[in-house]
Amino acid sequence: MAISTSQFIVLIQLVIAHVLADFFLQFEEWVKDKEEKGVRSKYLYLHVLTHFLTTFLLLGELKYWPAVLFLSISHWLIDVCKIKKDKGLNKQLPHTTFPHYSRLKLKYFVLDQFAHLFVIGLIWLYLIQRLGEIPTLWQEVITNPGTLIIIAVYGLGTFPVAIVIDIATREWQMQISTDKLDGNDLANAGIWIGVLERLIIITLVLVEQYESIGFLIAAKSLIRFSESNQKNATVNKKSEYILIGTLLSYGSAILLGVGANTLFKLFVTS
Structure with a gap:
């Protein structure tokens, strides 16, 4: 239409x-x-x-x-x-x-x-x-390959990837929980931060603005910088866990974005 x-x-x-x-x-x-x-x-x-x-x-x-x-x-x-x-x-x-x-x-x-x-x-x-x-x-809409690719990649980038990361990092989560953190973290904040950052990265990859991903990584690194300098074993473990989760989150988002661009070239723009 x-x-x-x-x-x-x-x-x-x-x-x-x-x-x-x-x-x-x-x-x-x-x-x-x-x-x-x-x-x-x-x-x-x-x-x-x-x-x-x-x-x-x-x-x-x-x-x-x-x-x-x-x-x-x-x-x-x-x-x-x-x-x-x-x-x-x-x-x-x-x-x-x-x-x-x-x-x-x-x-x-x-x-x-x-x-x-x-x-x-x-x-x-x-x-x-x-x-x-x-x-x-x-x-x-339901037969357009471009639309279906967009829906699929953004859908996968939200909670399905969050579940995979949760399972992959379960061992480190258990180690941190035994250290009795102070409980000051916001409920489910990490999940939503991961979802939002993956959606942003997927969008940046789709529009081929790869340089902007570097600014996103730098911004998150600055937020965690003060924690990494604290002389506390529990905090250091948590920082390492967050780093692993961040890399998994960013890596999966980049792969989804690159995969979507590849599918676009094969089935939409060809």
């Missing part, structure tokens, strides 16, 4: 309108009032009206008003669902841990934004008269 420049501009206008209205034109007191009063909050409706006007002005076409109205109503429905979830979560806060609360808040935020963007995508396809081509578009 070929998309013209003018059609793509409509999508960008819709996304910009969403970002402006949801993040720049929505103020902290609005959010607090919505969480406290729910559907009775005047700011909920003011927020929806802001979305309507921002989207309508950016599209700049009077004929688009029914689609913009539908988009605004759907935005109201999605926000109501999120407000109810947030209110229920706030009631649980005294009886739950803060990390669990934070994870749920993040989960609701991501789902909320995904729902908004999904509707924006549908409205965009409607405006460019391509809504009926969704099955064809989906078929192109």
Whole structure:
């Protein structure tokens, strides 16, 4: 499904309108009032009206008003669902841990934004008269070798590689655990740091910006420099373990990126 420049501009206008209205034109007191009063909050409706006007002005076409109205109503429905979830979560806060609360808040935020963007995508396809081509578009996505390579390499670079590294370094993890570390490390921080750094490295390899990987390695080395100078056997063991994990993480990300580029040359650009 070929998309013209003018059609793509409509999508960008819709996304910009969403970002402006949801993040720049929505103020902290609005959010607090919505969480406290729910559907009775005047700011909920003011927020929806802001979305309507921002989207309508950016599209700049009077004929688009029914689609913009539908988009605004759907935005109201999605926000109501999120407000109810947030209110229920706030009631649980005294009886739950803060990390669990934070994870749920993040989960609701991501789902909320995904729902908004999904509707924006549908409205965009409607405006460019391509809504009926969704099955064809989906078929192109799942049969396009380039898309499948990207999905596979980024998917493998997240938790599958994390599990492999965890298994490969299990012996050293057990040695460190017997040394009774002080427990000041953030829960699961290492896993997420590894996932993020692999995604960054894969991206850099895909765009052939290999020099930038050196800056990433240097930055992480500086963070750990102070620990390596401490006269503490436990800290030194931990630093060595982190170094091994880092090398495994970086090495796997580079291999995935190089493998993806090779597959691109064989099946996409050939």
